[in-house]
Structures are given as structure tokens and as C-alpha cells.
Amino acid sequence: MAGIASFLGRRLIKSVFILLAIVVINFLLVRAAPGDPAMVMAGEAGAADEQYVEQLREQFGLDRPLHEQLGIYVAGVATGDLGHSYRQQRPVWDLILDRLPPTLILTGCAFVLALTAGILLGTLAAMNVGRWSDSAITVLALLSYATPIYWVGLMLILLFSVQLGWLPSFGYESIGAGYAGWDRAVDVAEHLVLPAVTLGLFYMAVYARLTRASILEVRDMDFVKTARAKGLSETRIVFKHVLRNAILPVITFAGIQAGHLIGGSILIETVFAWPGIGRLAFDAVLQRDYQVLLGIFFVTSVMVIVFNILTDLLYSVVDPRIEVA
Amino acid sequence: MSNRLAFLRRLTASGAVAASLLASAAMVAAAAAPAMAQEQIQKGGTLSVIVQPEPPILVLGLNQQGPTQTVAGKIYEGLLRYDHDLSPMPGLAESWEVSPDGLTYTFKLRQDAKWHDGTPFTAKDVVFSTTEFLPEVHPRARANFSHVESVEAPDDHTVVFKLKQPFPAFLKAFEVSSAPMMPAHIYEDTDYKQNPKNATPIGTGPFKFDEWVKGSHIHLVKNEDYYLDGKPYLDDIYFRVIPDAASRALALETGEVDVSQYNDVEPFDVPRLEALPHLSMTTKGYEFVAPLSWIEINTREAPLDDKRFRQALAHALDREFIRDRIWFGLGRVATGPVNSVTPFHEPDVPQYEYDPQKAEALLDEMGLEPYADGVRAEITLTPMPYGETWARLAEYIKQAWGKIGVEVTLESTDVAGWVQKVSNWDYETTNDFVYQYGDPSLGVARTYISDNIRKGVMFSNTMGYSNPRVDELFAAAAVENDPAKREEQLSEAQKILVEDMPVIWLLEMEFPTFVNNRVHNAVSTAIGTSENFADVWVEKKK
Numbered sequence: 001m002a003g004i005a006s007f008l009g010r011r012l013i014k015s016v017f018i019l020l021a022i023v024v025i026n027f028l029l030v031r032a033a034p035g036d037p038a039m040v041m042a043g044e045a046g047a048a049d050e051q052y053v054e055q056l057r058e059q060f061g062l063d064r065p066l067h068e069q070l071g072i073y074v075a076g077v078a079t080g081d082l083g084h085s086y087r088q089q090r091p092v093w094d095l096i097l098d099r100l101p102p103t104l105i106l107t108g109c110a111f112v113l114a115l116t117a118g119i120l121l122g123t124l125a126a127m128n129v130g131r132w133s134d135s136a137i138t139v140l141a142l143l144s145y146a147t148p149i150y151w152v153g154l155m156l157i158l159l160f161s162v163q164l165g166w167l168p169s170f171g172y173e174s175i176g177a178g179y180a181g182w183d184r185a186v187d188v189a190e191h192l193v194l195p196a197v198t199l200g201l202f203y204m205a206v207y208a209r210l211t212r213a214s215i216l217e218v219r220d221m222d223f224v225k226t227a228r229a230k231g232l233s234e235t236r237i238v239f240k241h242v243l244r245n246a247i248l249p250v251i252t253f254a255g256i257q258a259g260h261l262i263g264g265s266i267l268i269e270t271v272f273a274w275p276g277i278g279r280l281a282f283d284a285v286l287q288r289d290y291q292v293l294l295g296i297f298f299v300t301s302v303m304v305i306v307f308n309i310l311t312d313l314l315y316s317v318v319d320p321r322i323e324v325a
Numbered sequence: 326m327s328n329r330l331a332f333l334r335r336l337t338a339s340g341a342v343a344a345s346l347l348a349s350a351a352m353v354a355a356a357a358a359p360a361m362a363q364e365q366i367q368k369g370g371t372l373s374v375i376v377q378p379e380p381p382i383l384v385l386g387l388n389q390q391g392p393t394q395t396v397a398g399k400i401y402e403g404l405l406r407y408d409h410d411l412s413p414m415p416g417l418a419e420s421w422e423v424s425p426d427g428l429t430y431t432f433k434l435r436q437d438a439k440w441h442d443g444t445p446f447t448a449k450d451v452v453f454s455t456t457e458f459l460p461e462v463h464p465r466a467r468a469n470f471s472h473v474e475s476v477e478a479p480d481d482h483t484v485v486f487k488l489k490q491p492f493p494a495f496l497k498a499f500e501v502s503s504a505p506m507m508p509a510h511i512y513e514d515t516d517y518k519q520n521p522k523n524a525t526p527i528g529t530g531p532f533k534f535d536e537w538v539k540g541s542h543i544h545l546v547k548n549e550d551y552y553l554d555g556k557p558y559l560d561d562i563y564f565r566v567i568p569d570a571a572s573r574a575l576a577l578e579t580g581e582v583d584v585s586q587y588n589d590v591e592p593f594d595v596p597r598l599e600a601l602p603h604l605s606m607t608t609k610g611y612e613f614v615a616p617l618s619w620i621e622i623n624t625r626e627a628p629l630d631d632k633r634f635r636q637a638l639a640h641a642l643d644r645e646f647i648r649d650r651i652w653f654g655l656g657r658v659a660t661g662p663v664n665s666v667t668p669f670h671e672p673d674v675p676q677y678e679y680d681p682q683k684a685e686a687l688l689d690e691m692g693l694e695p696y697a698d699g700v701r702a703e704i705t706l707t708p709m710p711y712g713e714t715w716a717r718l719a720e721y722i723k724q725a726w727g728k729i730g731v732e733v734t735l736e737s738t739d740v741a742g743w744v745q746k747v748s749n750w751d752y753e754t755t756n757d758f759v760y761q762y763g764d765p766s767l768g769v770a771r772t773y774i775s776d777n778i779r780k781g782v783m784f785s786n787t788m789g790y791s792n793p794r795v796d797e798l799f800a801a802a803a804v805e806n807d808p809a810k811r812e813e814q815l816s817e818a819q820k821i822l823v824e825d826m827p828v829i830w831l832l833e834m835e836f837p838t839f840v841n842n843r844v845h846n847a848v849s850t851a852i853g854t855s856e857n858f859a860d861v862w863v864e865k866k867k
């Protein structure tokens with residue numbers, strides 16, 4: 001237990017420095033892009049003059065020297081203040097928190113779907129290696145992995161929304177329907193099916209292939225032969241002995257993906273008009289809404305760091321031979 | 326062709342007559358009956374409209390981007406509205422009068438208009454909006470109202486504008502996005518941009534702000550106290566943010582949204598959606614903005630500084646092809662700097678028909694001989710990053726100019742980078758489109774006069790074009806009260822510009838507005854779907 005505490009302590013101290021570096025580098029990087037938010041707004045307005053652009057810059061604090069702006073920003077982040085969106089004139093925290101529930105519902109469902117379906121299909125394929133079910137699963141995984149994700153999304157909309165009319169084609173919920181409680185949950189779930197499946201398919205393919213390859217490696221090892229020689233049932237061998245040893249690469253990859261859950265998915269959110277964080281970030285890039293972009297970078301960096309630590313801890317749980325250090 | 330020219334002339338002439346009638350008419354009555362609907366008007370119901378991209382803020386006085394206008398045009402109102410011919414109609418002003426010398430504009434305001442918080446709308450709001458709020462924060466209004474000597478309110482429902490000198494375009498300055506009326510009781514003596522009430526906009530319009538779920542939708546509800554009896558007909562309007570063009574087309578197709586506008590639907594999707602039985606397409610409703618697309622040329626750079634070179638580039642482009650193949654038939658081939666739906670359009674100008682041989686002859690005349698590889702000159706094109714269609718146009722331009730030996734390098738960038746480059750003159754050529762706002766003195770002169778060569782300012786004379794005669798003509802026309810003389814001045818300016826070619830005009834653009842057939846009166850004025858929608862009604866969904 002003490003090992004875990006000191007492990008966590010050391011990792012957390014390191015993380016603080018990593019975060020600081022991330023904040024400063026991000027700040028400088030986004031400023032390296034040409035143009036600024038005042039320019040974008042002037043460009044979109046269809047008419048402008050000097051005063052318009054200057055007023056905006058002054059309002060956004062962009063008229064100050066860069067190092068001063070950096071100082072203000074870092075000091076703000078240190079006290080938990082991610083600043084204001086230039087464009088939407090709201091605190092960045094509010095914007096991120098608004099977008100967080102739809103994002104997490106979408107990426108969370110896609111994650112669970114991908115992980116369970118991927119591991120199941122991968123295992124199934126490995127157990128039937130060389131047979132038609134293995135080929136079918138491999139082809140499915142290859143297709144899901146190689147097809148552009150937005151195209152899959154549009155095709156699913158065409159089939160299930162336009163042709164069959166079973167599911168809504170875009171949005172997070174039926175607005176104006178005034179659903180509450182259980183009805184609302186069902187409504188959100190209906191909207192969720194297509195985007196979650198589209199996003200899930202891609203990762204499912206990755207997990208299926210990883211699981212399959214890993215199991216094929218493990219299943220001929222001596223301890224599996226021993227288990228078989230003991231007369232254990234095949235199911236027990238697969239789940240208790242093979243899978244537990246084969247799952248590590250999957251956990252590594254899942255850890256990486258989990259860190260990105262909060263970042264949302266720009267493509268899926270765009271195609272399905274899903275009000276998530278990916279779109280917020282993408283719009284912020286195009287609009288040079290620096291503070292929003294930096295805020296999202298900051299929150300996702302924190303998540304990546306947290307999930308990296310969790311993944312390391314999970315290794316030791318799954319495989320006691322690995323010690324936290 | 327001759328038919329079209331004749332038609333255009335007629336259009337211009339009728340515009341000029343209408344303008345002169347207006348100027349001389351005393352007190353125009355508030356008649357302008359809306360087109361009678363064939364069917365019985367049904368009250369109630371919900372409308373769903375695409376809004377894209379999501380507006381930054383809904384206070385129309387502070388932001389006039391297209392999507393902001395679409396939504397805020399229902400919340401805020403201007404003194405005047407404009408029909409498809411750009412003739413003024415009553416808005417918050419029920420009648421108006423222009424003195425014969427063109428110096429005094431008197432507006433009689435509606436007595437029964439109220440702000441959404443219940444405060445009456447009075448002349449004080451008009452004076453505040455046009456002398457304080459808008460000149461401080463609204464670039465176009467700042468320019469328009471700089472012609473004003475004084476604004477007075479003799480009583481609560483009369484406003485008198487006295488101009489420094491005649492400015493006939495002034496009557497077009499009262500459209501809702503050009504001069505939205507802002508509530509004095511909320512903004513007076515505050516920092517307008519930081520006012521906390523900006524989150525819940527208060528206007529006089531037929532719809533009130535209810536809710537904005539960022540990234541998803543904006544909800545407006547019926548203003549029960551609206552001053553026109555029985556209007557608005559709709560209960561509420563949802564503006565849906567749908568970022569992907571293919572998804573927008575599908576949403577129209579499934580009937581989940583009822584109305585699209587501007588670039589919501591990519592031109593290549595237009596024929597498919599037009600064929601659907603439940604949708605109708607119209608290109609009306611853009612007469613006020615009258616968009617004109619062009620290739621902007623940095624005339625400071627050799628060889629672009631030579632008008633023969635610019636003319637050669639124009640002859641090398643097949644604009645019929647651009648219209649038919651890239652814009653799928655949307656738009657009219659442009660002949661010069663004034664859109665034919667804008668008053669004072671001059672059709673009798675030099676024509677630049679598609680003729681690569683003529684183009685090469687012009688280049689020969691300049692002494693630009695082809696090198697061994699056939700290249701005569703190398704230039705860059707920085708395409709406007711506004712979606713697929715504009716990218717296709719840039720690719721076509723590269724091909725077409727390549728054929729006459731002008732090698733084009735495409736420089737891609739995003740909106741911020743593009744504005745940065747073009748406004749700071751760091752480009753050679755770019756494609757773009759610009760609005761005209763109902764009068765050459767408002768939306769045309771600004772990009773050609775030397776006074777407006779201002780580094781860092783978008784939609785100014787970024788070409789760096791300067792011709793003293795053009796400056797003189799536009800300056801004189803702006804303050805000319807006699808429409809006939811004004812027409813002469815503007816015609817001469819147009820002829821010189823077409824000869825000089827500081828930009829290559831491509832198309833008088835037409836945007837496809839899709840409307841579900843259950844929706845009535847969605848497009849009834851010169852600002853199309855940015856109108857206040859007081860007259861819009863929907864058939865109950867079966």
C-alpha cells in the first residue's frame with residue numbers, strides 16, 4: 001500500500017511540471033497561427049474598419065504584450081480560472097462543463113461498446129482461428145478500421161433516418177418536446193445510437209485485432225497446456241488463463257483512448273451535430289478563440305495524465321508480476 | 326443576351342424612378358399589404374431553421390454576421406424594411422418623409438411598439454441608437470451616420486435627421502442589421518460590449534429570446550405583446566446548429582428542419598433537394614446584400630499592376646462554366662462592380678467574354694513571352710476558405726490561367742489566416758464575395774476609392790486600386806440629390822472600373838433558400854430569412 005502512495009505522490013509531482021510545460025507551450029503554439037479572433041470576427045462581419053478591430057482586441061486583452069498575456073493566463077490557470085471565451089463571452093469552465101455531459105455520454109458509450117464488442121469478437125476469432133467466423137470477424141474489423149468514420153456516419157443516417165425513419169439523424173435530444181425523466185433518457189438514447197455505433201465501430205476494430213493477436217500468442221504457452229492437461233473447461237481456460245494474460249496490450253490502448261474520451265470526437269460531433277467538446281475545440285481553432293482552446297487542452301491533458309496513472313495501477317491488478325514504481 | 330440587357334436596363338430605370346418618387350413623396354402611407362395567401366392562415370406551430378455557423382452573440386447592434394442576423398432579425402427591428410425591389414416599407418417607423426433638398430429625414434414612429442421587457446419604444450431609443458450605440462460599435466452604421474449633422478426628437482414618436490449634405494443612400498441605412506434599434510434604458514451609460522443583459526437580448530421584434538443551448542440550438546418564443554394584431558402567427562422558432570453540410574441536407578430531407586439559407590446547402594446538393602416533393606427552393610431574398618463574387622487582385626504587385634494582364638486573366642475565365650459547373654446554375658454572370666439587383670447598375674460596359682486567344686494576345690502585347698515550358702508569369706492565389714465550392718473555384722482558376730501560361734500556386738489557409746493575409750495586402754490574388762447593401766454608395770464605392778486603402782482592414786480597398794477620376798465620381802455621387810445626375814456619375818465610374826479591372830467580377834451570386842412546403846411567407850422581403858418572420862405561418866404537421 002505504501003508503494004502505491006509513494007508511486008502516486010511521485011507521479012503527481014511530476015504531473016504538475018508536465019502540466020505547466022503543456023500550458024506554456026500550448027499558449028505559445030496557438031499564438032503562432034496567423035490571424036487573431038478580432039480578425040476572424042471582422043472577416044465574418046462583411047464590413048469592418050480600424051476601430052472595430054481595435055475595440056475587439058482591447059476587449060479581449062490582445063493589445064497587451066504577449067509575455068504579459070502569458071503571465072495573466074498562467075496565473076489564472078494556477079487558481080483554477082481558465083479565462084473567458086472571446087467570442088461567446090462566457091467563462092471557459094462554463095462552456096466546457098456545458099459540453100461535458102453530451103461528450104462523456106457519447107465517448108463513454110462508444111468506449112464501452114468498443115471494448116466489450118472488440119474483446120468478445122477478438123476472442124471469438126482467436127478461438128476459431130482459420131475458420132469462416134474468424135475470417136468474417138477479421139474482415140469486419142478491417143472494414144470498420146479502414147472506412148472513413150464520417151462516411152460510415154452519413155451512410156448510417158441515410159439508412160436508419162432517411163430510408164427507414166427509425167432513428168433521428170442529428171442532435172442530442174428532441175428539442176422542444178419537453179421530455180423529462182425516463183422519457184428524456186429514452187430520447188437521448190435514441191439520438192445516441194447512431195453516433196455511438198459509428199464511433200464505437202472504429203475502436204472496436206482496433207480492440208478486436210489486438211485481442212485476437214494477443215490471444216494467439218498466449219494460447220500455446222505452457223501454462224495454458226497445463227490448464228488444459230488439468231482438464232479445465234475451455235471457457236474457463238479462455239477467460240481465466242488466456243484472456244487475463246492476453247489483455248495487457250488492450251489495456252494499454254484502452255488507457256490511451258480513455259484519456260481522450262473527454263476530448264470528444266470532432267468528426268462524429270460534426271456529422272451528427274452532437275454538442276460535444278470536440279466541436280467546441282474545432283470551432284475555437286478556426287475562430288482563434290485562444291482561451292477556449294487552451295482550456296480544452298488543459299482539461300484533456302489532465303485527463304490523459306490521470307488515465308496514464310490509472311492504467312499503470314490497473315496493470316498491477318491484472319498482472320501481479322508488474323509492480324508499481 | 327440582348328434580351329437580358331434590355332431587361333436589366335428596365336430594372337435599372339424602374340429602380341431610378343422608384344427612388345425619385347420616394348424622395349419627392351410626402352409621407353408615404355403605411356400600406357404595403359402583404360401578398361394574400363391562397364390558403365387560410367393557420368396560427369400556432371413551431372418552425373425549425375438551420376443556423377450555421379453558430380452566432381457568437383445575439384445582440385445585433387454588436388455583431389452583424391450572417392447567422393446573427395438570421396436569429397436576431399426576429400428579436401430586433403429597424404425603422405424600415407425593404408421589399409424585393411429595395412423600396413422601403415414600414416418597420417418601427419410607420420411613415421417617413423424626405424425633404425426635397427435631401428437634407429432632412431423625418432420618421433414617424435409607431436406609438437404602440439414596446440421592448441420585450443415592457444418599456445415603450447420611443448424616439449429616445451432611436452436617438453440613442455443612431456448617435457451613441459451604433460456609431461460606437463457598428464462599422465457600417467458608423468459610416469452611414471457620419472453623414473448626419475443632428476438627430477432630434479421633437480416628440481416621443483417623431484425623429485428628425487438633419488444631414489450635413491445630401492446622401493440619397495441614407496434611406497437604405499435603416500435596415501435591421503444596418504441600424505437595429507437598441508434599447509436606451511438598458512444600454513445608456515454602460516459599456517455596451519460588457520453589458521450583462523447581452524446574454525438575454527431585448528428587442529421590439531415579434532419573437533423573444535428564450536434559451537440558447539450552445540452547440541445545439543437557440544429558442545425564440547412568440548412576443549404576445551407584439552404591436553401588429555394577431556402576429557406573429559408562430560408559437561416559437563428553433564434555430565438548429567448543424568455543422569456538417571451533408572447532415573444539413575439530410576435534415577432538410579427528413580423534415581427535421583424547415584428552412585435553410587445562404588451557404589447552408591452546398592450547390593452540388595441543390596438539384597437533388599430541389600427534386601424532393603416537400604421542399605421548395607428560391608433564390609429571392611438576397612436583394613439587399615446583393616452578393617457579388619470576384620477575384621481580388623493586389624494591384625501593387627507586378628505583373629498584376631498592368632491592367633492588360635488583369636484583362637487577360639478575365640478573358641481566360643469561362644464564367645458561364647463557373648456558374649453552370651461549379652455553382653450548378655446558381656447566379657448570373659457579373660458584368661461589373663454593381664449587381665444588377667442593386668440600383669444604378671450599368672449594363673453598357675466593356676465585356677470580357679471567354680477568349681483565351683485574346684488573353685494571350687494581351688500578354689504578348691505586354692511582352693510576356695512564354696519560356697520554353699510555356700509559362701509566361703507566376704502568381705499565387707489564396708483561396709477563400711469558405712467551403713468546398715470555393716475550393717473547386719480555385720482549382721478551376723488554376724487550370725484556366727495555366728492554359729494562357731500563367732502558372733498559379735494555390736496557398737491554402739483558414740479564415741483567420743486568410744483575413745490576416747488579405748487585409749494586410751500579403752497576397753497576389755484571392756477569391757471572395759462582397760455585399761452591396763442596397764446602394765453603390767453603401768456597398769460598392771468602399772472597395773474602389775483611394776480613401777479606403779487601409780492596411781489591416783478587411784473589405785476595404787485591399788486591392789490598392791487608385792484612380793482619381795473614380796474617387797471623384799463616387800464622392801460626387803454619394804452626395805448628389807438628383808437621381809439622373811447620380812446615375813450618370815455612377816455609370817461613368819462603372820465604365821472606368823470595368824476597363825481598369827481592379828478585380829475580376831465573376832458572378833452575381835444567388836444563394837439557394839430551401840423551405841419546407843408546409844411553411845408560408847418565409848421569404849417576402851429583400852433580406853429573405855433574416856426578416857422578422859411576423860408573417861410566417863406553418864401548416865399543422867399531419
